[in-house]
Amino acid sequence: xxxxxxxxxxxxxxxxxxxxxxxxxxxxxxxxxxxxxxxxxxxxxxxxxxxxxxxxxxxxxxxxxxxxxxxxxxxxxxxxxxxxxxxxxxxxxxxxxxxxxxxxxxxxxxxxxxxxxxxxxxxxxxxxxxxxxxxxxxxxxxxxxxxxxxxxxxxxxxxxxxxxxxxxxxxxxxxxxxxxxxxxxxxxxxxxxxxxxxxxxxxxxxxxxxxxxxxxxxxxxxxxxxxxxxxxxxxxxxxxxxxxxxxxxxxxxxxxxxxxxxxxxxxxxxxxxxxxxxxxxxxxxxxxxxxxxxxxxxxxxxxxxxxxxxxxxxxxxxxxxxxxxxxxxxxxxxxxxxxxxxxxxxxxxxxxxxxxxxxxxxxxxxxxxxxxxxxxxxxxxxxxxxxxxxxxxxxxxxxxxxxxxxxxxxxxxxxxxxxxxxxxxxxxxxxxxxxxxxxxxxxxxxxxxxxxxxxxxxxxxxxxxxxx
Ligand code: ADP
Numbered sequence: 001x002x003x004x005x006x007x008x009x010x011x012x013x014x015x016x017x018x019x020x021x022x023x024x025x026x027x028x029x030x031x032x033x034x035x036x037x038x039x040x041x042x043x044x045x046x047x048x049x050x051x052x053x054x055x056x057x058x059x060x061x062x063x064x065x066x067x068x069x070x071x072x073x074x075x076x077x078x079x080x081x082x083x084x085x086x087x088x089x090x091x092x093x094x095x096x097x098x099x100x101x102x103x104x105x106x107x108x109x110x111x112x113x114x115x116x117x118x119x120x121x122x123x124x125x126x127x128x129x130x131x132x133x134x135x136x137x138x139x140x141x142x143x144x145x146x147x148x149x150x151x152x153x154x155x156x157x158x159x160x161x162x163x164x165x166x167x168x169x170x171x172x173x174x175x176x177x178x179x180x181x182x183x184x185x186x187x188x189x190x191x192x193x194x195x196x197x198x199x200x201x202x203x204x205x206x207x208x209x210x211x212x213x214x215x216x217x218x219x220x221x222x223x224x225x226x227x228x229x230x231x232x233x234x235x236x237x238x239x240x241x242x243x244x245x246x247x248x249x250x251x252x253x254x255x256x257x258x259x260x261x262x263x264x265x266x267x268x269x270x271x272x273x274x275x276x277x278x279x280x281x282x283x284x285x286x287x288x289x290x291x292x293x294x295x296x297x298x299x300x301x302x303x304x305x306x307x308x309x310x311x312x313x314x315x316x317x318x319x320x321x322x323x324x325x326x327x328x329x330x331x332x333x334x335x336x337x338x339x340x341x342x343x344x345x346x347x348x349x350x351x352x353x354x355x356x357x358x359x360x361x362x363x364x365x366x367x368x369x370x371x372x373x374x375x376x377x378x379x380x381x382x383x384x385x386x387x388x389x390x391x392x393x394x395x396x397x398x399x400x401x402x403x404x405x406x407x408x409x410x411x412x413x414x415x416x417x418x419x420x421x422x423x424x425x426x427x428x429x430x431x432x433x434x435x436x437x438x439x440x441x442x443x444x445x446x447x448x449x450x451x452x453x454x455x456x457x458x459x460x461x462x463x464x465x466x467x468x
Pocket of ligand 1: 401
């Protein structure tokens with residue numbers, strides 16, 4: 001349960017929203033506070049140096065360091081300083097302390113020694129939270145150091161104002177955090193809402209509501225997914241419909257010869273004193289219906305085998321000229337029955353990597369059709385040619401032709417332009433499906449050109465080298 005919640009896109013996007021919006025807020029407020037601190041310290045330092053320099057100059061100008069030691073100025077310093085100020089002479093003696101504690105005492109530290117050498121120095125004393133400035137009192141004419149001024153200034157005020165700034169910032173950040181959390185909660189919910197719809201829809205499809213469309217709008221990616229999903233379902237429905245249609249067709253086609261047999265058998269059984277000739281005639285009819293039934297079953301089995309995914313082609317190098325010639329020779333007697341003349345035009349010797357049995361069956365089907373749908377005393381021209389990539393087999397007849405609007409459909413299973421005629425000629429409507437499937441398996445193409453009452457031409461092209 002917890003895993004489901006924490007692993008969900010909603011939870012993850014919620015966390016990302018929160019982090020991405022709060023982190024900069026915290027960093028920014030810290031940066032502002034720290035820059036405020038630096039600026040404040042800078043101002044304080046400059047102020048302390050300025051005051052110390054003023055005192056130093058005034059001490060010299062008012063003659064404190066003259067021989068008569070004019071101390072008048074010392075009495076006015078208190079009004080000038082706000083932090084603590086010490087004035088130390090060259091011997092390390094405190095001559096002025098604004099707090100009046102160290103006056104008259106010796107006060108020598110490392111900083112003061114450096115100051116007496118002419119060095120100015122600023123430092124921050126963390127423990128006391130004060131800034132400290134040591135400035136030498138320099139006689140500009142003689143370039144000699146006469147003493148040092150030490151100024152310290154408490155940073156208490158800056159610390160309290162920063163603390164109150166921090167509090168205000170914290171309050172603002174907290175306010176934003178709450179606002180961002182609420183906003184992120186809703187936006188993450190809004191983002192993942194289409195997924196919920198999607199899941200609900202998929203569950204519906206699984207339960208059988210397959211006809212319903214998934215409609216998710218307003219979100220490009222999700223909309224795209226839903227469109228693709230709808231296409232997939234649509235395709236699935238088409239496949240399912242084709243399957244149902246195929247099963248219905250198969251049942252119908254298998255039933256027709258059976259019904260004929262039943263009618264024939266019943267009518268002969270109902271008669272009495274039937275002559276031997278009539279029996280024979282009926283039995284011959286029944287026999288031809290059995291043949292028809294078995295042809296349909298054979299064709300169906302061939303198609304099913306071709307359809308199987310693991311149905312591999314048995315590829316060998318085959319002399320195509322010999323294969324076509326042998327096929328035509330086998331079919332010659334059938335053509336002969338309709339006085340159809342068969343011509344074979346072979347332009348070059350062709351050797352190709354093909355499945356010999358399957359291609360032989362495809363050629364047989366094409367030539368058989370050319371015979372079946374030809375007129376008596378018609379002509380069938382089979383021609384074979386090749387370039388460096390593929391061979392081309394054309395089977396052309398002078399038969400009844402195919403109506404223009406049927407040409408696209410003749411490769412469909414069980415499709416026949418004229419059902420009764422095709423049935424009379426022993427057609428099952430599966431021959432061309434077998435041909436086109438075989439050609440496609442060889443990565444070839446098949447095209448049909450036809451004109452009614454003039455004839456039909458099938459053009460098959462197959463690569464010489466098999467593509468693995
Ligand atoms: P069938 O077993 O009925 O011949 P096919 O799949 O071989 O089935 O062919 C489908 C349909 O295409 C046939 O019923 C026929 O109407 C038409 N057809 C095929 N070949 C020819 C042809 N050479 N001339 C005219 N019509 C043809």
